Amino acid sequence: MTLHDLAASLGDAAQERAVARDVEAELAAHLELAAEALQGEGHAPEAARRLARERFGDLDRVRRECLSVRLGGIHVMKKLLVVVNLVLLAALAAAAGFAYLGHTRAVLAMEQAQLALEQARAEAARAEALAVDVSRLQAAVAPALEAVVVEVGDVIEILDQHRIVDLSEQALVQPDGKVLLHDVGWIDVVGLTREQVEQRLAEAYAPYYQDLTVNAIVHKARPEARPSGALDAHPGDPAQAESLGQIVSGGTPIVVGDTIEILDRNGRFDLGGPRRVDADGRVLLPRLGWTPVAGLERDQLAEQLTVAYQPYFGQLPVDVLLHRAGSAAGSVAPSASVVVEDVLGGATTVIEVGDSVEVLDRQRELDFGGRAKVAPDGKVLLPHVGWIQAAGKQRDEFARSVTDLLAPLFVSSPTVDVILYERGREVRTLSSQESGSF
Amino acid sequence: MAAPDDKPRITLPQGALELLVLRTLARGARHGYAIAQAVKRSSREALELEEGSLYPALHRMERRGWVASQWGLTDTGRRAKFYALTPEGKKRLAAERRAWERMTAAVGLVLRGRAAGGQSA
Numbered sequence: 001m002t003l004h005d006l007a008a009s010l011g012d013a014a015q016e017r018a019v020a021r022d023v024e025a026e027l028a029a030h031l032e033l034a035a036e037a038l039q040g041e042g043h044a045p046e047a048a049r050r051l052a053r054e055r056f057g058d059l060d061r062v063r064r065e066c067l068s069v070r071l072g073g074i075h076v077m078k079k080l081l082v083v084v085n086l087v088l089l090a091a092l093a094a095a096a097g098f099a100y101l102g103h104t105r106a107v108l109a110m111e112q113a114q115l116a117l118e119q120a121r122a123e124a125a126r127a128e129a130l131a132v133d134v135s136r137l138q139a140a141v142a143p144a145l146e147a148v149v150v151e152v153g154d155v156i157e158i159l160d161q162h163r164i165v166d167l168s169e170q171a172l173v174q175p176d177g178k179v180l181l182h183d184v185g186w187i188d189v190v191g192l193t194r195e196q197v198e199q200r201l202a203e204a205y206a207p208y209y210q211d212l213t214v215n216a217i218v219h220k221a222r223p224e225a226r227p228s229g230a231l232d233a234h235p236g237d238p239a240q241a242e243s244l245g246q247i248v249s250g251g252t253p254i255v256v257g258d259t260i261e262i263l264d265r266n267g268r269f270d271l272g273g274p275r276r277v278d279a280d281g282r283v284l285l286p287r288l289g290w291t292p293v294a295g296l297e298r299d300q301l302a303e304q305l306t307v308a309y310q311p312y313f314g315q316l317p318v319d320v321l322l323h324r325a326g327s328a329a330g331s332v333a334p335s336a337s338v339v340v341e342d343v344l345g346g347a348t349t350v351i352e353v354g355d356s357v358e359v360l361d362r363q364r365e366l367d368f369g370g371r372a373k374v375a376p377d378g379k380v381l382l383p384h385v386g387w388i389q390a391a392g393k394q395r396d397e398f399a400r401s402v403t404d405l406l407a408p409l410f411v412s413s414p415t416v417d418v419i420l421y422e423r424g425r426e427v428r429t430l431s432s433q434e435s436g437s438f
Numbered sequence: 439m440a441a442p443d444d445k446p447r448i449t450l451p452q453g454a455l456e457l458l459v460l461r462t463l464a465r466g467a468r469h470g471y472a473i474a475q476a477v478k479r480s481s482r483e484a485l486e487l488e489e490g491s492l493y494p495a496l497h498r499m500e501r502r503g504w505v506a507s508q509w510g511l512t513d514t515g516r517r518a519k520f521y522a523l524t525p526e527g528k529k530r531l532a533a534e535r536r537a538w539e540r541m542t543a544a545v546g547l548v549l550r551g552r553a554a555g556g557q558s559a
Contacts, residue, residue: 022519023493025517025519026470026493026518026519027490027493029469029471029516029517029518029519030469030470030471030489030493030518032516033469033471033472033512033516033518034471034489036514036516037471037475055488055489056488056489056490057488057489057490057491058490059490061490062490062491062493062494065493065494066493066494066497068494069494069497069498069501070497070501183525208525209529312466312467313466313467313522314467314508314522365465365476365479366479413513
């Protein structure tokens with residue numbers, strides 16, 4: 001065995017030990033977490049550890065399978081390296097053999113290469129002639145294609161040409177000329193032709209999808225040209241924009257009554273749907289709870305949230321969409337006949353009979369089934385909890401009550417937040433005059 | 439009356455475990471124990487995974503590039519390995535989900551067809 005072999009062998013052993021330690025630590029952590037949870041359910045420490053082991057299954061088998069999967073990958077890589085080395089050796093040997101065969105065969109090979117080159121030139125000439133024909137055809141069609149130029153208010157529909165990747169994007173071009181898309185964030189599209197949009201999107205998506213051919217459909221802002229049919233609740237889509245108000249461009253401070261959407265640019269984490277900024281200037285966000293946002297600009301908020309979410313999700317680029325009902329510019333003021341159910345007050349607003357409450361698990365693991373109405377006896381029926389007194393309590397006081405009731409039921413001790421909707425007592429309609437004052 | 443522990447276990451068909459894990463991770467990064475608990479809760483206790491079986495599956499998915507892992511701290515301050523969905527995993531989830539829906543719809547058609555055949559015979 002050479003020194004090189006010995007070093008390689010020692011390196012392999014060290015790598016295998018590191019993998020084994022990692023697997024062992026992960027499985028041990030699982031058993032500790034499970035035992036901790038069982039102790040929380042009232043089991044004695046020793047019984048909890050025993051039960052955790054039982055529920056885990058065959059620890060030795062799991063350990064072996066994990067090591068097999070992890071080390072299998074390393075061994076495959078090593079085998080690949082061996083194969084690559086063998087191929088290189090074979091190529092060197094072949095080259096040496098060809099050199100040895102001498103002049104006659106070399107001349108023959110040269111003649112064959114010359115013939116192949118001439119054939120390739122003829123093929124290239126034919127292809128060039130065909131390309132000229134195609135470009136003439138494209139030139140004839142070009143004026144019709146170039147007539148479609150993206151403008152603010154248009155909707156861009158994005159599709160994978162081969163329908164392999166589910167892009168399913170329909171995004172509204174905002175006042176600053178940009179659209180917000182999953183994975184790639186804000187993309188400037190205004191003033192571009194459809195082909196230029198496709199090119200720009202293909203470049204933007206290139207780091208995420210291999211060999212993706214992007215098709216874009218530009219739906220013009222005229223109502224009759226907008227896509228029919230239900231749109232998904234995708235950020236910036238026209239149906240949602242209409243219900244939430246005008247999308248406001250960056251640089252505009254957030255005010256009470258605005259609605260904001262927080263989006264993970266990579267689309268990996270659900271950061272919740274659109275939320276109205278409440279009377280305290282705060283908005284309810286997953287993981288963070290009620291967060292002050294009034295006075296911040298859209299992109300300032302995005303930067304702050306990227307930092308705030310770091311402990312939960314690591315490096316998570318966050319984008320923000322800002323909607324304003326009946327904007328000061330008055331460009332899209334909802335009709336006074338449209339009833340808008342209003343988010344009521346702030347942390348200290350007292351719940352009354354007829355209001356509705358929406359309870360949300362801050363970690364978004366428990367489902368409380370949407371809004372629940374406060375019954376005439378002042379109670380509200382919630383999943384996991386049953387009937388609980390709500391009327392007479394302040395909003396956040398009620399949230400604490402629910403959190404306290406959940407603590408003994410769930411290992412993870414969930415924390416809940418509450419949104420309060422006043423429906424029976426006061427139904428407000430939004431108008432451009434009213435929106436600035438609340 | 440059957441005790442809670444007596445309720446029949448559902449055996450997961452081939453590939454279902456990976457689909458469940460991908461779907462659970464689509465809601466946020468989690469460690470293995472939290473994944474098992476989330477599946478149990480989401481299925482209203484009907485699906486109780488053999489917890490150990492999760493880990494070889496998670497490591498396979500990591501090798502395939504569907505999930506990425508990182509050591510971190512739990513809410514109670516314990517070290518645990520957290521898994522998160524990668525963009526590749528997100529695509530895989532969409533594809534697996536569509537395949538699963540097609541498969542269950544097809545099985546449903548066959549079952550309904552057999553019942554109808556029985557009545558007409």
